[in-house]
Amino acid sequence: MNGSPVRRLDAAFFQRDCLTVAPALVGKVLVHRLPDGTELRERIAETEAYRGTEDEACHAHKGRTPRNSMLWREGGTVYVYLCYGIHSLANVITGAAEAPQGVLLRAGYTTPGPGRLTKALQIDRTQNGLAITGDVLWFEDDGARPPILTAPRVGIGYAGEPWLSMPWRFLAGDVSSSNK
DNA sequence: TTAGTGATATCC
DNA sequence: GATATCACTAAA
Numbered sequence: 455m456n457g458s459p460v461r462r463l464d465a466a467f468f469q470r471d472c473l474t475v476a477p478a479l480v481g482k483v484l485v486h487r488l489p490d491g492t493e494l495r496e497r498i499a500e501t502e503a504y505r506g507t508e509d510e511a512c513h514a515h516k517g518r519t520p521r522n523s524m525l526w527r528e529g530g531t532v533y534v535y536l537c538y539g540i541h542s543l544a545n546v547i548t549g550a551a552e553a554p555q556g557v558l559l560r561a562g563y564t565t566p567g568p569g570r571l572t573k574a575l576q577i578d579r580t581q582n583g584l585a586i587t588g589d590v591l592w593f594e595d596d597g598a599r600p601p602i603l604t605a606p607r608v609g610i611g612y613a614g615e616p617w618l619s620m621p622w623r624f625l626a627g628d629v630s631s632s633n634k
Numbered sequence: 635t636t637a638g639t640g641a642t643a644t645c646c
Numbered sequence: 647g648a649t650a651t652c653a654c655t656a657a658a
Contacts, residue, residue, distance in 0.1 A: 502653075511653075521642060538654050539640025545653090558653060569654050579641095609653050 463593040468529035468586060472548040472555040475529070476503040477624040479546070479557060481600040482593045486575045494575045496562035497598070499629045502607050503622040504545070505555045511613035514554035524583060525554040532591055534572070534582040541569030542578045546586050563629060601627030 463482065468475055479501050486494045504512035504525075513522040513535075524533035528551035537543050545556040561567060565574045572578065577591075584591050604621040611618075 504653080513653080516643085519643075535653090536639095536641055538638085538652060540638080541654050543653060560653085567655070607653080612652085 460594050460596045463587070463595060465528075465530040465585075465587050467593075468546060468548050469550060470529065470548060472503040472505050472557050473622065475546070475548040476501045476557045476622065477602045477604075479559075479593065480602055480624050480626050481598045482595055484559070484562070484575065485592055485594055486577060486581075487590050488576065495594075496565060496571065496575055498559060498561075499563045499626045500559075500561035501624050502558045502560055503555070503624075504558060505622070507554060509613075509620075510617045511607060511610035512554065512556075518554075522554075525556055526552055530585055530587050532577075532581055532584045532586050534577060534579050536579055537569070542572040543568045544572050544575075544577050544581075560623070563626070603627045 479498050481497065483495050483497050488494065506512060507514050509515060514525045518526060521535060524531060524547060527547050529548040531547040533545040533547055533556055534542050544559045546559065547556045549555045559568065559571055562571050562574065565571045581591065586592060603625045605623045605625065606619050606621055607623045
């Protein structure tokens with residue numbers, strides 16, 4: 455028994471720098487337990503780090519607003535926001551309180567695209583602000599350690615250099631789709 | 635390539 | 647109150 459022990463990631467895991475947490479989350483399993491007890495799981499295949507007010511691609515760059523105030527909370531909080539009026543994008547807040555940074559969950563092994571990932575897990579804005587270490591939403595580490603690839607972030611054309619070129623996108627190297 | 639979608643931020 | 651913007655997806 456316990457051939458492959460599964461452990462839940464605790465708050466301390468997320469209270470580190472987003473550049474440490476983002477690659478560490480690749481290969482982990484995000485679990486969402488629905489009110490009826492159903493558990494939806496998705497292994498994370500791609501993340502991006504958004505780090506601080508200096509990062510022009512980070513929502514925190516423009517200043518604190520009701521929408522992005524979640525970024526200033528301490529690590530271990532889920533930040534869900536609606537993009538383009540259609541898609542809920544899920545982020546996990548990392549680092550200490552008052553350090554606005556987070557990790558965007560861009561894709562799962564079976565769900566390419568951040569909007570599709572949240573749809574598959576049935577995550578929307580009603581989950582905003584939940585703890586990622588609670589009994590509704592949590593991460594599991596089942597021992598998988600996929601190779602990690604890095605790449606520049608995408609979809610942030612409004613940000614200037616050097617942020618546009620920062621290799622803060624992390625992908626699992628064993629996903630069999632042509633990630634490019 | 636373009637359209638669609640709705641909340642948020644910014645301007646008056 | 648009005649307009650511009652957006653870390654996307656689907657359809658063509």
